[in-house]
Amino acid sequence: MPTTKTRVPAVEGWFTLDGAAPALLGSRCTACGTVAFPKESSFCRNPACTGTEFAETPLSRTGTVWSYTDACYQPPKPYVAADPYVPFAIAAVHLAAEQMLVLGQVVPGVGVDELAVGTGVELVLDTLYEDDDHEYVVWKWRPTGTTDPTRAQDA
Amino acid sequence: MPDGRQVCVLGAGMHPWGKWGRNFVEYGLAASRDALAEAGLAWTDVQFVAGADTIRNGYPGFVAGATFAQALGWTGARVSSSYAACASGAQAIGSARAQILAGLVDVALVVGADTTPKGFFAPVGGDRRDDPDWLRFHLVGATNPTYFGLYARRRMELFGATEDDFAAVKVKNARHGLANPNARYRKEVTVAEVLASPMVADPLRLLEICATSDGGAALVLCSNEFARRHAGTAQRVTIDAVSTVTPRFPQTTLEMPDLSTDSAAAVASVGPTFRHAVALAAYEEAGIDPDDVDLAEVYDLSSALELDWYEDIGLCKVGEAEKLLRDGETALGGRVPVNPSGGLSCFGEAIPAQAIAQVCELVWQLRGQAGGRQVEGARVGVTANQGLFGHGSSVIVSR
Ligand SMILES: [Zn+2]
Numbered sequence: 288m289p290t291t292k293t294r295v296p297a298v299e300g301w302f303t304l305d306g307a308a309p310a311l312l313g314s315r316c317t318a319c320g321t322v323a324f325p326k327e328s329s330f331c332r333n334p335a336c337t338g339t340e341f342a343e344t345p346l347s348r349t350g351t352v353w354s355y356t357d358a359c360y361q362p363p364k365p366y367v368a369a370d371p372y373v374p375f376a377i378a379a380v381h382l383a384a385e386q387m388l389v390l391g392q393v394v395p396g397v398g399v400d401e402l403a404v405g406t407g408v409e410l411v412l413d414t415l416y417e418d419d420d421h422e423y424v425v426w427k428w429r430p431t432g433t434t435d436p437t438r439a440q441d442a
Numbered sequence: 443m444p445d446g447r448q449v450c451v452l453g454a455g456m457h458p459w460g461k462w463g464r465n466f467v468e469y470g471l472a473a474s475r476d477a478l479a480e481a482g483l484a485w486t487d488v489q490f491v492a493g494a495d496t497i498r499n500g501y502p503g504f505v506a507g508a509t510f511a512q513a514l515g516w517t518g519a520r521v522s523s524s525y526a527a528c529a530s531g532a533q534a535i536g537s538a539r540a541q542i543l544a545g546l547v548d549v550a551l552v553v554g555a556d557t558t559p560k561g562f563f564a565p566v567g568g569d570r571r572d573d574p575d576w577l578r579f580h581l582v583g584a585t586n587p588t589y590f591g592l593y594a595r596r597r598m599e600l601f602g603a604t605e606d607d608f609a610a611v612k613v614k615n616a617r618h619g620l621a622n623p624n625a626r627y628r629k630e631v632t633v634a635e636v637l638a639s640p641m642v643a644d645p646l647r648l649l650e651i652c653a654t655s656d657g658g659a660a661l662v663l664c665s666n667e668f669a670r671r672h673a674g675t676a677q678r679v680t681i682d683a684v685s686t687v688t689p690r691f692p693q694t695t696l697e698m699p700d701l702s703t704d705s706a707a708a709v710a711s712v713g714p715t716f717r718h719a720v721a722l723a724a725y726e727e728a729g730i731d732p733d734d735v736d737l738a739e740v741y742d743l744s745s746a747l748e749l750d751w752y753e754d755i756g757l758c759k760v761g762e763a764e765k766l767l768r769d770g771e772t773a774l775g776g777r778v779p780v781n782p783s784g785g786l787s788c789f790g791e792a793i794p795a796q797a798i799a800q801v802c803e804l805v806w807q808l809r810g811q812a813g814g815r816q817v818e819g820a821r822v823g824v825t826a827n828q829g830l831f832g833h834g835s836s837v838i839v840s841r
Contacts, residue, residue: 298571298581320708321692325701333709334691353696354599356591356643362583363564365576377584379592379696386706388696392582399644404599415581425581 297415297423301325303345304424309412310345311389311426317342322385346389350380351435352406352428353388357399367416367423378428380408394429407433447727448680449542450669451839452662453481454802457555459626459657459789466499469658469795470510470555477551481662482673488662489547490520492538494530494554494794497566503556506794507534510553520547527829528741529686530554531659531797532837536684538663548668554794555658565699575699575830582701586743587651589698591643594746598645601761603749605645607768609636611745612650612787614773619784621814624799626655627788636745650745655790659798661805679808681801683727683838689716698830717754717834721826724836725756732756735778736820737807739800741827742785752780755826755836774815782807782815797835800825804839 296304301324302311313324316331318338323331324346331338361372376393393402394413408428415425455476457469470493478485491514493507502509507523520541524533531554538550570576578584597603613633619625631649639649669678689697692704694711714722725731732755740751749763757778758766766772772780781787783803786796804823806812821841828834 298577316708322705322707324705332691332704335709354592354596356588356595356645357641358583358585358588358643359641362579362585365565365569365580366583367580368583375583377582377588377592384707386692386711387694388703390578390582390584390696390701404596 292417292420292422294422294424297425302412302426304412306412308348309410309426310348311410313344313346313385314341315344316340322346322387324387324389347382347384349407349409349431350382350389352402352404352408353379353381354404355379355393355399355402369416376402378402378408380428392425392427394427397430401430403434405435407431407435447543448666448682449539449663450666451679451681451801451805452483452664452669452673453477453479454805455480455660456624456799456802457658458624459655459792462656464557464656466496466503466555466557466656466658467509467513469656470506470553470660471513473555473658473660473795474510474514474551474553477660477662483549483662485514486517488517488519488549488551490538490541490550492534492550492552493521493523494534494552494798495523495525496556496794497525498559499557506554526686526833527831528791528793529797529827529829529833529835530794531799532684532686532827532835535661535663535681535798535801535837536686539681539684542663542665549662549664551660551662552798553658553660554798556792556794557656558654558792574701578699578701584701585643586698587643587646589696590651590744590747591646592696593750594646594744595644597746597749601764603746603764605637606633607749607764608646608650608745609633610767611742611748612636615742615781615785615787618774618782618815619788622784622788625784625788626653626790646744646746652743652786653790655792657789657792657795657799659795659802661798661801677809677841679805679839679841681837682840683724683836685720685724685727685836686833687720687723689832690719693832697832715754716832717750717826717828720828720834721755721824721836724824724838728838728840730822730838734822735824737778737782737804737817737823738780739783739785739803739823739825740780741796742781742787743791745787748780748785751826755824774817779817782812782817797825797827797837800827801837801839808839808841
């Protein structure tokens, strides 16, 4: 793996680049407290709220798997696939504090057989694709070796 | 159902689904002419034409109402064009119904058609970093089957659904479609064949995910009063509800093309989920209960998704869809056959035509004209459909 490439986010402003403890960046409506990811900047999704000011807020770095699947075939563009294509798992993760789901790839090497509803995961940054000068990174979910036996998300 | 809220269906028409590779206008035209012939009306009798748009065929697709009207020959009719993803056809029906119920026109033509590319639906081209549909492909590689796979796995873990159950849905719909001349796939399959097809989005396999097709569908709608004058009261089939409601905040089910749900932390999530709410609004509008339904056409984008719909349209309680399927209740001859047309499983998706095609099937079923796939004695049918970005629809048809 070449180390001279510049590490840049695949999308600007959606997550911190903190190598040890990266976090997704959402918005919190200053009027009603509603959290949104990706960030809202001009309107609040709460129909009872006319708030127009939003504070940036990092989302929980850990959550539990709500459900999961994989991509056995190469997704079409604008997905940038490795050649040869390597299938990957995808998880929708429940964040308890925010009471929301966030979709993301699961880190390479972890397949659907190692996942279950309730599997504990944490957010990491990993390569999405590369060009000659840059490594484009995105958030992915990595199992923490814990499970939530109550599956509180089902309530 | 009060007379004042119904519109009548005089004619239904379809161009067979397939991968024909011709201009979508041809399919819409063929379906329109068939629907008009069934209605016993000429194109020049139509006062309003409602087109369901396609976004994959350039500008003519964005203004489908006018495109079809021009192809049929300009007559000075009122016109509308609707885009609502998979619910586009229902929006067009809703548009025509509103014109009729408002007393602005007596006779309307609803038409949708599409020509589709091969493979996964990909987002519209260009570098569009503010479009959630573009971003989900770019950042996660999340295709439509990704979402179907997530829902299917949930059913397995929460309700004990099995891969055999999902395959059984495909087997059922393939059998239904054998007798449908408009279906693209008319071939029986076995559970073993389904389970031997390649995995696409675990736990869903190639034969369980709907293809993309070319096709066209059309309806001729009219006011109750016009129907009595024109055709008498025999075999009067009516549209009693067209539900196209939005989700309610906070929307806590992950829906295409989103990478996240709303947060329910500040405002609690109450009430039914989106798909359930779409159907409930239709039942309320028609003044009936799910128990009154004799058959349903639901959007089986995947085999497993059909099971979700059983619950969403109220055929059974949440978690009981597998039992309904296993008991044969949703197969032809069962209590409430689902997708007697063969569904998307046999058609493949021709987006703007699909919600209209669902209603065409109900019309033929209620008239007793469905041949080898006839649901005996059917009086009330419901359709259900969900698209991207919070569009969905449910239409109730009765005789
Ligand atoms: Zn707010």
